Amino acid sequence: MRNVLIVFFSLLIWLETTSAQEPVYPFRDARLPVDVRVVDLADRLTVEEKIGFLCAKAPAIDRLNIPAYDWWSEALHGVARNGKATVFPKPIALGSTWDTGLIHRIADAISDEARAKYHAALKKQGFTKRYEGLTFFSPTLNIARDPRWGRTSECFAEDPLLTGALGTAFVKGLQGDDPNYLKILATPKHFVANNEENRRNDGSAAVDETSLREYYFPAFRMSVEEGNAASVMGAYNALNGIPCCANPFLLTDVLRDEWGFDGVVMSDGSAVEKIYTHHHYADSPEEGAAKALLAGCDMSLRDEYREGLKKALLAGMITEKDIERALFRVLKQRFRLGMFDADSVVPYSHIPASVIESEAHRKLALEAARKSIVLLENKDKILPLDAGKKMKIALIGNDFQRTYYGDYSGLPDSNQTLYEVLQRRYGDTVDWQWVAESSREEPVASQYMIRGESFAYEGKLGLTGYYFANGNLEGDPVTIRHDHQVDYRSAADADLAIRRLTEASVRWETNLHAPVSGDFTLIFRGDADLTVKIGSRVYQQKSGEQPLAITAELDRSTPCPIRIEARNIRLNGNVEMTWKWPSGNVNMTPERVAAQSDVAIIFLRDDLAYEGRDRETLAVQPHQAALVKAVGKVNPNTILLFGSSAPLLVGELAPHVKALLNVWIAGQGESEALAEILFGETNPSGKSPVTFFSDEKQLPPLDDYNITHGRSYQYFKGDVRYPFGYGLSYTEFNYRNLKVKNLGTDSLLVEVQVSNVGNYDGEEVVQCFATHSVWEDSGLLRRLVGFQRVYVPKGKTIFVQIPIAKQPFERWNAESDEWVTRQGAYKLYAGDQSITFSW
Structure with missing residues (x-):
């Protein structure tokens, strides 16, 4: 029958296209x-x-x-x-x-x-x-x-x-x-x-x-x-x-x-x-x-x-x-x-x-950034700042002077740094003083090194390392691999240990993408003879000599090819690459600028985990924690903007700042959104979709996939700094008259009144959680069953209705291989309200 239909349709098309030079197939x-x-x-x-x-x-x-x-x-x-x-x-x-x-x-x-x-x-x-x-x-x-x-x-x-x-x-x-x-x-x-x-x-x-x-x-x-x-x-x-x-x-x-x-x-x-x-x-x-x-x-x-x-x-x-x-x-x-x-x-x-990157899409990116940023701390209601008040504000951190979008990103034409936006919007009343977070020497992170297109399958961030079983880069490499940093420790390198190399040489290749334009100091050291090519310039250093320090003028808009060759690596030897960023005003330190300012704002990022690399710890990098503590000590009005790819242990920073905004990686609208939130033109409304833990030692091992062992807010019984769904606002919302209506056997309708009793218009995320005594017996503490984001003007009350399906209430019965819904009383929570109901 299938072939009959094809012949029939083919004949019809042939009759319609007999004058065509090329056949038109069905x-x-x-x-x-x-x-x-x-x-x-x-x-x-x-x-x-x-x-x-x-x-x-x-x-x-x-x-x-x-x-x-x-x-x-x-x-x-x-x-x-x-x-x-x-x-x-x-x-x-x-x-x-x-x-x-x-x-x-x-x-x-x-x-x-x-x-x-x-x-x-x-x-x-x-x-x-x-x-x-x-x-x-x-x-x-x-x-x-x-x-x-x-x-x-x-x-x-x-x-x-x-x-x-x-x-x-x-x-x-x-x-x-x-x-x-x-x-x-x-x-x-x-x-x-x-x-x-x-x-x-x-x-x-x-x-x-x-x-x-x-x-x-x-x-x-x-x-x-x-x-x-x-x-x-x-x-x-x-x-x-x-x-x-x-x-x-x-x-x-x-x-x-x-x-x-x-x-x-x-x-x-x-x-x-x-x-x-x-x-x-x-x-x-x-x-x-x-x-x-x-x-x-x-x-x-x-x-x-x-x-x-x-x-x-x-x-x-x-x-x-x-x-x-x-x-x-x-x-x-x-x-x-x-x-x-x-x-x-x-x-x-x-x-x-x-x-493509139209004005409408830019506005959409800005809306998303506004709604994504989470206010974690706001002591003494230091935020929002008063844009009409003359003040001196210290801006501390390299991230004020760069944009960062993470991997799997496009290349927008609109790339505004937070420093540029703050100067443009509030430069008439605020005296901005920027200083780099430090001129400390640090490893070159993989996010600033991008490999060629041919390596897209394995991941482009980092370097390509060619490893040879001789001291002179001769013949074919014994292995070619994706390295995230030049931090070679031959004695600790399990991949090379199994090859029992008595002689070794390595060539690394990548393209440097500087986060800011300026004079970077690139530092190479190791137990090897080094040859470094940066752009078209070549530098050499013999083993045992002082580290090779190169001042390189890098342009953030132009990638710079780099090749590092390490020959005659000593047995159990090391090779590493670090750098120092341009430091701005070298006569000013973060602490000095902060002490001379009415407010100090620190902007830090941590994106040390990515495709191909898990985190070894959730702790904030030691030098970042030290900076926050030092600045907070000299200026009590310190605000921290923290951009991370995961919820880190920011609790250790909270005592040293008055406000903490979790920025994540908020796209090309990030700088504008942050400026608006800092000065109250936008009310922060992001709610964390993940738990910020207090102690990573309480987490199960990374390779433990059993959720009952403490995965997520549903089963975790340890200490939490900021819970799932948490996020502060500049205003205050009250909940009342929570009701649950059964809409048959498969759905519910949750109704609640939400009032904005504060001084700012704002958006609230109404989150509905359910519990059941049988759930708790199995370790399940609570479960999100519905949510809705709503806008509530100041002084107004709105009536919210949230349809809730039966599926979030179902549990899997492994013995009978089927979904079951527990009978008896459930308790449902929305805001500070709760109600008991049954299916």
């Missing part, structure tokens, strides 16, 4: 059902071409006039790695907004920019390269279960409901609302329990069924069932001993059979290769590829399928039908993206390039 006819078009195209492909479509770099098929296409594009908080784009706050900051509508609007703006870039690239060159496509690897729906995880900044929250609600809004915004076409394709990642960097390539997450169902699955489930995500990315790691990208329980039993997913499963990075090389779950690359395909992984991101599936097919490990099953899923999404249709019928094909 798969090109937008009037036909998508499934018919998919079958027609698939039947015209060779086996090799079919396999090619299952690789991220799909080759061109000239005889069918199909251009090459690269599946890999990024949009974590804006179109990334593709030039100019609006940069929104990182997801951990977006999570602080608790605003699903805002997240949807942000994703809608991102997809507009992505569409405009795609069509411009396609028109210019006839095909699209990496980062220019319509298939995006976002959002990250792994949960922020442990702040030591290196990729915490990519998460929305530590709570399943909040993560799922924001992630689903993001997916919907990316994919659009047309019934036939996707605006772009969203890919929630990394499925599942992908919460470590140190073991991400070869580790296995040991997760009990209850933790999996109640904590790690829900956000992904929501994105599929409610968001209709068209793609999902499998994770590097294994789940209970089986690699996620070769795990039929995950990719078929749960994702497709239980949740009804009918889209494309894409592997992470080189995850298919790692099934063989790292997890040793297969005896050959082709067996690893076969296991992934048969488990339900449709595509390989690093193109391992190209050779792996060919060999697996020849060896009888898979059949052509197995390939076609994945092919149909892949082709269907490409048809839904309009890749085989004329622009005239694709509703998103005419989005103009003018939307």
Whole structure:
């Protein structure tokens, strides 16, 4: 029947196009059902071409006039790695907004920019390269279960409901609302329990069924069932001993059979290769590829399928039908993206390039930044500052003079530093005195070193290290690896120890991206003969001599290539690279400037964890803590702006400052938003989506995935500095008349009155938590069941209604493999109100 339909439609098209010079195939006819078009195209492909479509770099098929296409594009908080784009706050900051509508609007703006870039690239060159496509690897729906995880900044929250609600809004915004076409394709990642960097390539997450169902699955489930995500990315790691990208329980039993997913499963990075090389779950690359395909992984991101599936097919490990099953899923999404249709019928094909970092999108980025910043401390109500009062304010810290967006970012034209904004907005009444936080020598952090495009698969931040088993960089390196810093300690380097090197030499290469323009002092020291090339200039130093100190004039807008060669490294020798930033007025210290000022504002960042690196500690860097204590000692009116990728132990800083604003990484609107909050033009309204702990020693080990052992606010019984959902305001909100109405067997309606009894207009996040005696017996303290962000003018009262689904009240029964809802009395909390109810 299928072939009859194809012949019939082909005949109709032939009759309409007999005068055309080139044949018009049925798969090109937008009037036909998508499934018919998919079958027609698939039947015209060779086996090799079919396999090619299952690789991220799909080759061109000239005889069918199909251009090459690269599946890999990024949009974590804006179109990334593709030039100019609006940069929104990182997801951990977006999570602080608790605003699903805002997240949807942000994703809608991102997809507009992505569409405009795609069509411009396609028109210019006839095909699209990496980062220019319509298939995006976002959002990250792994949960922020442990702040030591290196990729915490990519998460929305530590709570399943909040993560799922924001992630689903993001997916919907990316994919659009047309019934036939996707605006772009969203890919929630990394499925599942992908919460470590140190073991991400070869580790296995040991997760009990209850933790999996109640904590790690829900956000992904929501994105599929409610968001209709068209793609999902499998994770590097294994789940209970089986690699996620070769795990039929995950990719078929749960994702497709239980949740009804009918889209494309894409592997992470080189995850298919790692099934063989790292997890040793297969005896050959082709067996690893076969296991992934048969488990339900449709595509390989690093193109391992190209050779792996060919060999697996020849060896009888898979059949052509197995390939076609994945092919149909892949082709269907490409048809839904309009890749085989004329622009005239694709509703998103005419989005103009003018939307890219448009004024509307800049305003949206500013709105997001305003709502994401969390006020943690405000003693004596020192904030907001009075913009009309003449005063002298010390600005202490390098971060006043730079912008920082983190990884997976675009390059906006509007890059205002906080110093520039403060001078422009309040320079008439405030005497600003800026000084660098210090001229201390410190390691060059990986965020200022960006490797070439060819290393994007492994991560671009840091350096590429080439290690040789001789003293002269001769022959082939014994290993090539991704290093985050030049901090080589041969005796402690386990990777090299297993090679028993008696002689060693290393070459590191990267590009320096200076955070500010000025004269940096780059310092190289080590038990080796050093040759350093910075730009076009070459410097040398013999082993045993004084450290090599180089003054380099760096421009923050121009990357500077750098190469470090260390020859004849002594046995158990060391090699390291550090630097000193430009220090501003060298005659002024932070303490001196602070002592002479009415107010001192310190701006510090800590982003020492990232993809590929977990945190060793949640403690604030010692030199930063020392600076805060020293400044707070000489000026009691000290305000701290702290930007971090995770909730650190900022409690040790709080006694030394009057106000503490947690900035996260708030995107290109950050500087404007901070200025507005400092001077009261915007009322801070961010609520932390994660817990700020008091003592990291009370946390379970990073590789412990059992949520009952103290994960998140739901189960943690230790000391907390700032709880989940916490955030101060310049005004005060009162709650009263809390009510719960049953709307049948599957939903509730929470009603409450919220009054603004303070002196500022403001936004409040109404958070509803539930408890049950049986929950508490199992260690579950409380659970977020609903939330809503509302605006309340000063002196006004609003009536808030929050629909709440039954799902957050369900618990997984591992014995019967089903969801159950406990009978009896529940207690629901909203603000300082509580009420008891039953289903």
